[in-house]
Amino acid sequence: GEDVEQSLFLSVREGDSSVINCTYTDSSSTYLYWYKQEPGAGLQLLTYIFSNMDMKQDQRLTVLLNKKDKHLSLRIADTQTGDSAIYFCAESKGNTGKLIFGQGTTLQVKP
Amino acid sequence: DAEITQSPRHKITETGRQVTLACHQTWNHNNMFWYRQDLGHGLRLIHYSYGVQDTNKGEVSDGYSVSRSNTEDLPLTLESAASSQTSVYFCASSADGNTEAFFGQGTRLTVV
Numbered sequence: 001g002e003d004v005e006q007s008l009f010l011s012v013r014e015g016d017s018s019v020i021n022c023t024y025t026d027s028s029s030t031y032l033y034w035y036k037q038e039p040g041a042g043l044q045l046l047t048y049i050f051s052n053m054d055m056k057q058d059q060r061l062t063v064l065l066n067k068k069d070k071h072l073s074l075r076i077a078d079t080q081t082g083d084s085a086i087y088f089c090a091e092s093k094g095n096t097g098k099l100i101f102g103q104g105t106t107l108q109v110k111p
Numbered sequence: 112d113a114e115i116t117q118s119p120r121h122k123i124t125e126t127g128r129q130v131t132l133a134c135h136q137t138w139n140h141n142n143m144f145w146y147r148q149d150l151g152h153g154l155r156l157i158h159y160s161y162g163v164q165d166t167n168k169g170e171v172s173d174g175y176s177v178s179r180s181n182t183e184d185l186p187l188t189l190e191s192a193a194s195s196q197t198s199v200y201f202c203a204s205s206a207d208g209n210t211e212a213f214f215g216q217g218t219r220l221t222v223v
Binding site: 004030031035041042043045048088090092094096097099100101102 | 213215
C-alpha cells in the first residue's frame with residue numbers, strides 16, 4: 001500500500017474553512033510538505049512542517065501534525081475559488097531529498 | 112530568475128520507440144529528481160541524482176534511465192516506450208536534502 005494516504009475529494013463553499021487530511025507511515029520523516037497543483041501546472045510548495053513541530057501557521061494556512069497518530073492536516077481559512085486545485089501531502093525520506101507523495105486531494109470551492 | 116524547465120510539454124510517441132524528456136535547471140542545485148504522476152497514485156519517484164555522474168533508481172525505475180553529465184541537466188530516457196508509460200512526468204531540483212524542491216511544469220507523454 002501507499003506510504004502516504006489522503007482522501008481524494010473535498011467540496012466546500014466559498015468563505016468556509018477547508019481541512020485536508022493526510023496519514024503517513026514513516027516515523028523517521030524529517031519534513032512533511034503540502035503542495036498545490038493547479039490544472040496543467042507543476043507543483044507549488046504551499047507550506048511545510050518540521051517533524052518536531054506540532055503546528056505551523058502561515059496567513060490563511062494552518063498545518064497540524066500529530067506524530068503519535070502520524071496524521072497531518074492542512075486547514076485553509078476563508079477558502080476562495082482560487083484555492084480550487086489538487087493538494088498533495090508529501091513526506092521526506094530522512095535527508096535524502098526524496099519525497100513520498102499521497103494520491104492528492106481535489107478541492108472544489110463552490111461560489 | 113532561476114528556473115527549472117522541461118521539454119517538450121506534450122509528446123505522442125509509438126510503442127517501442129526511444130524517447131528522451133529534457134529537464135534543465137539554472138539554480139545550480141545538486142539534487143535532481145524525476146517523478147511520474149498517475150491518477151490514484153500521486154507522484155512516484157523514477158530516478159534521482161545527487162550530483163554530476165551520480166544516478167540512482169527510484170520506486171518505479173524499470174524501463175527508464177537517466178544520465179547526469181553536468182549540474183544543470185537530467186534527461187530521462189524511455190528505452191522502448193510502452194503504453195504503461197503514458198503519464199505526466201515532473202522533474203524537480205533541490206539544493207540539498209532538507210531544502211525546498213522546485214518542480215518543472217511537467218511533460219505529458221502519450222504512448223500509442
